[in-house]
Amino acid sequence: RPRVVTLGxxxxxxxxxxxxSLRHVSSLALGIGGAESNVAIALxxxxxxxxxxxxxxxxxxxxRVLREIRAEGVEVLGIVDPDAPTGLMLKERATASATSVYYYRSASAGSRLSPGDLPDGWVEGAAILHICGITALVSESGHAALTAAIDRAKAAGVLVSFDVNxxxxxxxxxxxxxVLRGLAEQADIVFGxxxxxxxxxxxxSPEDIAEQLRGSGVSELVLKQGALxxxxxxxxxxxxxxGFLVQAVDTVGAGDAFVAGYLSAYLEGRTVAERLVRANACGAIAxxxxxxxxxxxxxxxxxxFIAPAGDPVN
Ligand code: ATP
Incomplete structure (x- = not known):
């Protein structure tokens, strides 16, 4: 049974x-990307x-989307929608240090996610439900799907992890x-x-916000601070x-890797300090x-990566 379930x-x-610039470059490399599947693959x-x-x-x-996620060992519940196209994202590195992302996702199949897409028992059987704010902002039906998933998780005692994104x-x-606040208040762990x-x-201040969220039952607010x-x-x-010192090439996706590092260490019963070290390492590597x-x-x-230089590994 999956220990983490995610949708988006x-x-x-x-x-x-x-x-x-995309105005001039002549070649593009093709792949796939999505915040929740990035977390799933990292997990x-x-x-x-x-x-x-x-x-x-x-x-x-x-x-391609379904095949690539599946190839990474993730269980894929892919719904093929005959009435809308797969969304597209273009990523441009206009200069060595600037990455921009352009979305072609309005009315995409992915944005038509809805509560009826959730199979019975899928959320209930997991240890953690992970969701992110993008899905709620992309469409009302996506927001409704998240709310339905959260309701099921809470009824079944499944931990809810929410990345504001x-x-x-x-x-x-x-x-x-x-919208994002409403979702955060229902989560157990909030990342942002x-x-x-x-x-x-x-x-x-983050302390005050964490305190406020604790009043709604959020046990942890995890603040991602880039290279810091x-x-x-x-x-x-x-x-x-x-943070770990690395030569950053592209920071997009670092936040997703970070979340996966944190949640995997959480599932192993590690301390908050240990979870943060793993999360930072995953983010830096990404x-x-x-x-x-x-x-x-x-x-x-x-x-x-984490072992200090000179230490034996494995
Ligand atoms: P995303 O673009 O994926 O949404 P984010 O904005 O959610 O990212 P960041 O704070 O940029 O998240 O990065 C997440 C984590 O990745 C950081 O907390 C840190 O652990 C690691 N990280 C990000 N940038 C760097 C960097 N330049 N050097 C080392 N670690 C980094």
Whole structure:
């Protein structure tokens, strides 16, 4: 049985091969990407049984999405929607340090996810339900699917993990805040960057926001702080953990790898400090390659990465 279940939209992802604007580059490399499937793949690499659910179009890109996720050892509950195309995402590296993402996802198959897509027992049988804010902002039916999944998780005592993942291309901060806050309040673990935390708490400090969320039953607010690392706010205070020093090539997907690292260590019963170290390591490793999920580490990769130089590994 999957220990983590997650649902959302995964799109075909075409990225520029060489540095340059989409106005001029002539070649693109094709892959796939989606926040929840990135987390699912990262969890699978770390040895966690995981299931992903989503809709794709009845087209070659949809087949590719399902095949690639499945090939990573993730159980795939793929719904093929004959009435809408698979979404597409274009990633541009206009300069060596600037990555931009463009979405072609309105009315896509993935955005038509709805509560009726959830099979009976799927959420109930898991240890963790992981969701993210993107799905709620993409469509009302997606939001309803998340709410239905959360209701089932809560009724069955399944832990709810929520990554805020606010995307300004999908909604204004003002429109998104109440939706994202509503989801966060129902979660047990909330992940987000400093700006996303501020969005949830109307600008207060992370400590205050964590305290407010605790009032709704959120036990942990985990703040992702890019190269600086991360801080977890739990009932026993704030735990900081520094980032790992790497040559970052592409930070897109680092947040998803981070979440997978944290959740896998959680499932192993590790302490908050240990979860943060693993999460930071996964995030840092994900930054070292241009793909959104391809560089995600296995437990063996992690051991080598975290071991101080000169220490024997394995
Ligand atoms: P995403 O673009 O995937 O949504 P995010 O904004 O959610 O990312 P970040 O804070 O950018 O998340 O990164 C997540 C984690 O990845 C950080 O907490 C850190 O552990 C690691 N990380 C990100 N950038 C770097 C970096 N330049 N060097 C080392 N580690 C990094």
């Amino acid at each position: 939209e995964t799109m075909a992802l075409a990225r520029t091969v060489e540095t340059g 699978s690499r770390l040895g966690v049984d995981v299931s992903w659910l989503g809709r794709v179009g009845d087209d070659p890109l949809g087949e 606010f995307r300004s291309s999908l909604a204004s901060a003002g429109d998104a805040a109440p 960057g400093p700006e996303e935390a501020a969005l949830l708490g109307c600008g207060e 690392g991360a801080t977890a706010f739990t009932g026993s205070g704030a735990e900081e953990s520094p 930054c070292t390659s241009p793909g959104d999920w391809e560089a995600n580490p296995t437990l063996r990769d992690l051991k080598r």
